[in-house]
Amino acid sequence: MAHRLLLRRFVSVTLRGSSGPVRSRSSALFPSRSSLSWHGTGPPLHHQAVPATARGFCVSHASRVTFNVQNQADFAERVINSKKPVLVDFHAEWCAPCRILGPRLEKMVAKQQGKVIMAKVDIDEHTDLAIEYKVSVVPTVIAVKAGEVVAKFVGVKTEDDLEVFIKKLTCT
Known part of the structure; x- marks a missing residue:
């Protein structure tokens, strides 16, 4: 692509x-x-084609608050050292529930208008992070605030449940 x-x-x-x-x-x-x-x-x-025009890359609000973790150092820099609360979505490409939860999480994080950011960690690529954060089932979402894990859930949640989970994270 x-x-x-x-x-x-x-x-x-x-x-x-x-x-x-x-x-x-x-x-x-x-x-x-x-x-x-x-x-x-x-x-x-x-x-015949119309004259070519330069196309810019789409930079939506959701793409600014959601990112894929590249490695351990990237995780430390963008999650542990973040001044904002971070939702970390541990997922796998082969996981069907992960494909349901991921877009819901992104939508709910985008609604927060920058108060919360979201990191996506593929457990197949970053097994060390999954082991470090005791992820044994996917999808698992942890909430990190000031470098500490403050909340966690496993499995698919409804949008209402996700909203409550995120509100608790932003209020405390």
């Missing part, structure tokens, strides 16, 4: 900088192949 985005960005910059006629992205990448399909003096209308 990242490669595809990078390629699109490269192609849009290349097309924008060219002084010649604007062609479709496919004809820019494969000029000889696409020219074979032209039967007239120029490309058919469905092959």
Whole structure:
């Protein structure tokens, strides 16, 4: 996915900088192949593209308060040393309940408008963190405030339960 985005960005910059006629992205990448399909003096209308515009990356509020933990040092820096309360979601890609809980948590954290942040830890990639925080079942969510674990729950919760859990974290 990242490669595809990078390629699109490269192609849009290349097309924008060219002084010649604007062609479709496919004809820019494969000029000889696409020219074979032209039967007239120029490309058919469905092959013509609008001028490429630069696309910025989406930076929604949810993406600013939710992040994936990269390693032990990243966890220490962004979770343990955080001035804000942090919800740490221990999950796994193969875990179906994790795929249900994750979006709910992100939605509820985004509603807090920056009062709480959320760290996502894949237990398959960061087994050491899972062992350190005694995670034996996924999904497990721990609440860290001032570097200390102050609350924990295991399993899927409703949005109402999550709201109560987060409110307790922000009020204390």
